[in-house]
Every structure is written in structure tokens, then in C-alpha cells.
Amino acid sequence: MSLWHRVGVGRRRLALGVAAVLLAGCASTDAGLGYYWQSVTGHWQLMRSARPVADWLADEHTPPALRQKLATARDIRRFAVTQLALPDNRSYTRYADLGRRAAVFNVVAAPALSLQLWQWCFPVAGCVGYRGYYDEAAAQAFAASLPADMDVAVYPVQAYSTLGWLDWFGGDPLLNTFIGYPDGELARLVFHELAHQVVYVAGDMAFNESFATAVERLGGERWLSREASPATRAAYEQFDRRRQAFRALTLHTLEQLAAVYAHSALSESGQRARKADVMAEFRRRYGALKAAWGGYAGYDAWVAQANNALFGAQAAYDQWVPAFEALFAREGSDFARFYAAAKALAAEPAAQRQAALQALMPALSAEQPDRDGAAPR
Structure with missing residues (x-):
């Protein structure tokens, strides 16, 4: 299981740059049409792959392990609405198997003697310290094009939020890239991504991610204490x-x-x-x-x-x-x-x-x- 997202830089959490691209219009100061095209088509393919969770649960060909995880995710989604006052919409009510290890791949960069991230700017989401790609090779190629004296990294992102703006098209789906997480971690991920739909400040990455991280921790604790079995809590405690x-x-x-x-x-x-x-x-x-x-x-x-x-x-x-x-x-x-x-x-x-x-x-x-x-x- 990939833990990039759980280290803090894989989420749920940094791929809002993808949402920014999807909603930005036709131009920005940092990206050309080719970048927008890969973002739009990549997200479109992801959405096309998704089917309602209820369909997966009713399908006799759904593997038992996946069936159990989807049922748990359905219950987590309900808990998010009834106990955490998170948005009641279509996000995380569908599931897609992308056939790859990550939803997108993010590029981050900083000077050799600074922790200040290089910023990329988009008309809707403002400036953010990362740039997302659906194709890993494209992300690596862009990273290689950055100045040689920069510290650069490319990392997989298991989930991202489109801030609820695409709910009319089915919302953000559950993905194979994170459905296998321990139940407590799956709950935290869903809560974090839904939190981005509650509050989002264009250009203030620290505010947005800190708020969503607080919601995931607080909501995750509540879910574990109220909904998880002793065995689930014990497994999660070891992980945590x-x-x-x-x-x-x-x-x-x-x-x-x-x-x-x-x-x-x-x-x-x-x-x-x-x-x-x-x-x-x-x-x-x-x-x-x-x-x-x-x-x-x-x-x-x-x-x-x-x-x-x-x-x-x-x-x-x-x-x-x-x-x-x-x-x-x-x-x-x-x-x-x-x-x-x-x-x-x-x-x-x-x-x-x-x-x-x-x-x-x-x-x-x-x-x-x-x-x-x-x-x-």
C-alpha cells in the first residue's frame, strides 16, 4: 500500500491543482493548452470509469474483498453526513478501478537552500505549490525541465478533490488507489477530501490543507470510537x-x-x-x-x-x-x-x-x- 498520501504530500490531499486546471478556463500564467488538455482528458477518463457503489455491490463478479471495502466506504460516507455535517452529495458514492497505482502524479520544487515551494498559478484556485499530471512520464519530464539547481520531487497522489464543483457529473469517486487502506485511514481520507468542499481559499494552500487535515483527524477519531470494531481500532493503532x-x-x-x-x-x-x-x-x-x-x-x-x-x-x-x-x-x-x-x-x-x-x-x-x-x- 502506498503511504505517500499518508505522509502528508499525497492527497488528498495536494492534487487540488488538478481541480484548478479543470476549472480554470483556457489560460494561466504557468500552463499551456497541452497541460490543460491532459488534465481535462485525464479527469474525464477517471469519471467515465466510475460506477455507483450500489452497482458494484450488486454485481456477483465483484471480488469479496472489494465488496467488503465498498460496503465500509458506503457506511463511512453516510457517517460523514450524519455525524460530521460534511456535504451530502454524489462524491464518493461511485467507484473506479484506474488500473494504475495513483490518481495523479504531482511535481513539487523548491530552491536548494529554502523550504519555500515554487508556485504555479491558476485563475480559479489561485497559486499552489505543486503541479499535477495523470501520466507519470509526463510528470517526470516536466520535473526534468525545471532548473537544475532546484530541489524537485515527483510523487503519486492516491486521491484528490474537485471541491464539489463537478457534483453534477457524479462527484469525486472512490478509487482503487486508496480503497485498500485500513478502514480508519479510508475514513480519514474521505473526510479530508469532503472537507475541501466545505472551505477553500484560493491561493492559501496552508489554510486549505490544515483545515482538511484537522477535519480528517477529528472526524477519524469520532468514527473509530463510534463505528469501528475493536479489531479495526487495534489494526489502525498499529498503523498510526x-x-x-x-x-x-x-x-x-x-x-x-x-x-x-x-x-x-x-x-x-x-x-x-x-x-x-x-x-x-x-x-x-x-x-x-x-x-x-x-x-x-x-x-x-x-x-x-x-x-x-x-x-x-x-x-x-x-x-x-x-x-x-x-x-x-x-x-x-x-x-x-x-x-x-x-x-x-x-x-x-x-x-x-x-x-x-x-x-x-x-x-x-x-x-x-x-x-x-x-x-x-
């Missing part, structure tokens, strides 16, 4: 312990890299040397984690590519999560009230929005430490 340990390691490395790049007294060569030391330590510590996990290799692909671009993308998912969790607590742990408060924040100018989120951060750190050990999704 590894993720939290890896999250802690990547956050620590992210902070070390940020400190290196902010060290004005260091020369460029000095910063590059310190960066190399930090990355060597990151890989050494990951090797120790992997050994403690009995050789579990779920994060190997992420570690193999780890660079400023991947760490910068990770930061967008985590930056404001504690603030949103504090906002949820302030609103009485009521999802509808929480969404209304998040929408009010989204309507503020960027500076006021960030100031309000920053003001929420100390309340959580003082009263309720980050449940995930401040670590990657």
Missing part, C-alpha cells in the same frame, strides 16, 4: 503509531533545515554542508525507525526522494492544524459551528486570517498538545 513516529522525525528535520537556511552568518557553502549533515542524520534516524518496525518499508519511497520540496509540501499540511483543532474546541466540538467559524476566517483578508490562526495556536499548545506528536500526516 508508525505514522506518528515518522511524522515526529520529519518535523524535527524540517525545523533543522529551516534553522540552517535562516542562519545568515553561514556562507552558501556552509549552508549546503549543514543541509547535507541534516539529511544524513534524517536518513540514519529513519533507518533506526525502520529496524524498530521490523523492516517495515512503507516510507522508503518518500525517504529516497526527501528534499526541500517534499519537506516544504509537508509543512503546508501541518502548519495550522493545532489552530483549527483549538477552534473546534472553542466551538463546543460541534462540526457545523466549526465549519461556520472556519468559513468566517476564510472570508478575512490573508493577513487578518493568519493573525487569527496564530492567536489560536498558543491556546492549544498550553492546554492540549498535538495528538499526533506534532509530526507528518
Whole structure:
């Protein structure tokens, strides 16, 4: 099972750039018609492959394991509406087998001595720090065309959101690329993607992804406590312990890299040397984690590519999560009230929005430490 999405840069979550392209019109400052065409045709083929979950469940040829997963996904979708106040529409009521390992492949890039992601801009979704392709070879070719002195990465994305704008065409489907996730993780993924349909601020990736990540965590906890069997909870806890340990390691490395790049007294060569030391330590510590996990290799692909671009993308998912969790607590742990408060924040100018989120951060750190050990999704 691919864990890119669960590290934080594979989702559900960064492929909103695809939605941006689908809805952008005919031109942007960063993409030509060929890029739009691959995005439109790629999504069209994905949608054409989808059939209602009810049809799959009624089909005697549906494999038993898939049948069970689809039934669970149907129940998760219902829970999202009745218990989490998430949109009641056609998204995740259909299923498609794409015959490949990812829905899209995202390209991210950052300078060699910075965690600031290169931005690509689209008329509807604003500027985002990634660019998505349905064809992996096309993504690799675009990555290779970027300046040689940039840190660049290409990673698979198991799911993405079109923000509810294409519900008339069936909404976003369940996919073979993530249907096999542990039930608790499947629930979190669906909740995250539906959260993007609740609130979305053009050009503010950190706000959008942090909000959706908070919803997935809060909703996932509620689903596990109310709907999951003891065996499902136990399996998920084992899965999540590894993720939290890896999250802690990547956050620590992210902070070390940020400190290196902010060290004005260091020369460029000095910063590059310190960066190399930090990355060597990151890989050494990951090797120790992997050994403690009995050789579990779920994060190997992420570690193999780890660079400023991947760490910068990770930061967008985590930056404001504690603030949103504090906002949820302030609103009485009521999802509808929480969404209304998040929408009010989204309507503020960027500076006021960030100031309000920053003001929420100390309340959580003082009263309720980050449940995930401040670590990657």
C-alpha cells in the first residue's frame, strides 16, 4: 500500500491543482493548452470509469474483498453526513478501478537552500505549490525541465478533490488507489477530501490543507470510537503509531533545515554542508525507525526522494492544524459551528486570517498538545 498520501504530500490531499486546471478556463500564467488538455482528458477518463457503489455491490463478479471495502466506504460516507455535517452529495458514492497505482502524479520544487515551494498559478484556485499530471512520464519530464539547481520531487497522489464543483457529473469517486487502506485511514481520507468542499481559499494552500487535515483527524477519531470494531481500532493503532513516529522525525528535520537556511552568518557553502549533515542524520534516524518496525518499508519511497520540496509540501499540511483543532474546541466540538467559524476566517483578508490562526495556536499548545506528536500526516 502506498503511504505517500499518508505522509502528508499525497492527497488528498495536494492534487487540488488538478481541480484548478479543470476549472480554470483556457489560460494561466504557468500552463499551456497541452497541460490543460491532459488534465481535462485525464479527469474525464477517471469519471467515465466510475460506477455507483450500489452497482458494484450488486454485481456477483465483484471480488469479496472489494465488496467488503465498498460496503465500509458506503457506511463511512453516510457517517460523514450524519455525524460530521460534511456535504451530502454524489462524491464518493461511485467507484473506479484506474488500473494504475495513483490518481495523479504531482511535481513539487523548491530552491536548494529554502523550504519555500515554487508556485504555479491558476485563475480559479489561485497559486499552489505543486503541479499535477495523470501520466507519470509526463510528470517526470516536466520535473526534468525545471532548473537544475532546484530541489524537485515527483510523487503519486492516491486521491484528490474537485471541491464539489463537478457534483453534477457524479462527484469525486472512490478509487482503487486508496480503497485498500485500513478502514480508519479510508475514513480519514474521505473526510479530508469532503472537507475541501466545505472551505477553500484560493491561493492559501496552508489554510486549505490544515483545515482538511484537522477535519480528517477529528472526524477519524469520532468514527473509530463510534463505528469501528475493536479489531479495526487495534489494526489502525498499529498503523498510526508508525505514522506518528515518522511524522515526529520529519518535523524535527524540517525545523533543522529551516534553522540552517535562516542562519545568515553561514556562507552558501556552509549552508549546503549543514543541509547535507541534516539529511544524513534524517536518513540514519529513519533507518533506526525502520529496524524498530521490523523492516517495515512503507516510507522508503518518500525517504529516497526527501528534499526541500517534499519537506516544504509537508509543512503546508501541518502548519495550522493545532489552530483549527483549538477552534473546534472553542466551538463546543460541534462540526457545523466549526465549519461556520472556519468559513468566517476564510472570508478575512490573508493577513487578518493568519493573525487569527496564530492567536489560536498558543491556546492549544498550553492546554492540549498535538495528538499526533506534532509530526507528518
